[in-house]
Amino acid sequence: MERVPIxxxxxxxxxxxxxxxxxxxxxxxxxxxxxxxxxxGAHGVxxxxxxxxxxxxxxxxxxxxxxxxxxxxxxxxxVVGMRPAVAITxxxxxxxxxxxxxxxxxxxxxxxxxxxRRGRR
Amino acid sequence: MVGVGERRLVVVLRERRDEVLEQWVxxxxxxxxxxxxxxxxxxESRELYTALLPVVGDNGRDVSGERYAEIRSLLAELSRxxxxxxxxxxxxxxxxxxxKRVVFELTEHDADPDLFRELMDFSSLLDALGLFTFExxxxxxxxxxxxxxxxxxxxxxxxxxxxxxxxxxxLVGTLDSARTQVVMExxxxxLVETGAEHAIIxxxxxxxxxxxxxxxxxxxxxxxxxxGAECTxxxxxxxxxxxxxxxxxEFGDITTKASLADALRHALxxxxxxxxxxxxxx
Numbered sequence: 001m002e003r004v005p006i007x008x009x010x011x012x013x014x015x016x017x018x019x020x021x022x023x024x025x026x027x028x029x030x031x032x033x034x035x036x037x038x039x040x041g042a043h044g045v046x047x048x049x050x051x052x053x054x055x056x057x058x059x060x061x062x063x064x065x066x067x068x069x070x071x072x073x074x075x076x077x078x079v080v081g082m083r084p085a086v087a088i089t090x091x092x093x094x095x096x097x098x099x100x101x102x103x104x105x106x107x108x109x110x111x112x113x114x115x116x117r118r119g120r121r
Numbered sequence: 122m123v124g125v126g127e128r129r130l131v132v133v134l135r136e137r138r139d140e141v142l143e144q145w146v147x148x149x150x151x152x153x154x155x156x157x158x159x160x161x162x163x164x165e166s167r168e169l170y171t172a173l174l175p176v177v178g179d180n181g182r183d184v185s186g187e188r189y190a191e192i193r194s195l196l197a198e199l200s201r202x203x204x205x206x207x208x209x210x211x212x213x214x215x216x217x218x219x220x221k222r223v224v225f226e227l228t229e230h231d232a233d234p235d236l237f238r239e240l241m242d243f244s245s246l247l248d249a250l251g252l253f254t255f256e257x258x259x260x261x262x263x264x265x266x267x268x269x270x271x272x273x274x275x276x277x278x279x280x281x282x283x284x285x286x287x288x289x290x291x292l293v294g295t296l297d298s299a300r301t302q303v304v305m306e307x308x309x310x311x312l313v314e315t316g317a318e319h320a321i322i323x324x325x326x327x328x329x330x331x332x333x334x335x336x337x338x339x340x341x342x343x344x345x346x347x348x349g350a351e352c353t354x355x356x357x358x359x360x361x362x363x364x365x366x367x368x369x370x371e372f373g374d375i376t377t378k379a380s381l382a383d384a385l386r387h388a389l390x391x392x393x394x395x396x397x398x399x400x401x402x403x
Contacts, residue, residue: 083313084348087309101349
């Protein structure tokens, strides 16, 4: 089974999804991520899905799950780079991402996390 | 006599060709009421007549066959031009049917029973050809309609850039599922391309909003939000506002503004841009 790599950059965990997600991969990612946030004490998680073209309701729920999971560690989740087709699919599926933040691209996502961190201090 | 040499009708049609053509053109011109020039009508009729001669004697049961290829393409061309020029289907088909009367009048003093039989066949042949004209006419019309609705889709949904990071879609006319779909996709794609964080859907030019249209607008706004952009809906007219409230449509936390100007100001403010009047004192 393929695993999605989790990178750490400046107190932020970066998850860049470049493969077609299987349900097993998603579950493994959630476990890995929880472990890494707890290990590193990261204040933010950025999920880059610019490479994802197909989503289903399971993947749609993944974002909300990761968001509530990281909130337990006081980390904010930002989903970046969602493609129009994916956004339309999620809306048609009637899925809301809860209070997950979204941004057009990785740069904006990191900016949001930076601003939030400065605001907290 | 049938079976000996040629059929009588064919002989008549070939020998009195000019006479028949002249009367046919006159009869066809009467139904078209002078909207086609006589020269053009004559050229068309001559071509049709020439293509028709070899198939005279058939009863028109297999007009889709190989033998009819030429006359079919001529008729198709004729009804297509007629459809584009805005003639009615009956006007188009009666050009063909007019020949029937001309030929009947020419041969009405002839008492030959064989000729009568041939005329019957000729009549059903022309009927089949007329119906074919009718069908191609309808098809040509459908093509035109499909073409136009496609053009309409392209024309009426421009995504314009109002400011650095602010896009707008001025919607005009009637919204249906297909159009809203196009708008939605175009807008979302432009958001990705330009990296704009604000989108404004202006519905000043939209005449009516029903639950379905509102649903589409909401979906677009939510999709934009999923992608990390903010979507504002502006230009809701008083009547439309009344309808929306009466229908019980909830826009939720989507920002709505009265005018495009308000929406732009809102977008600029959240971008951190301040618009101030220039100092006029010199």
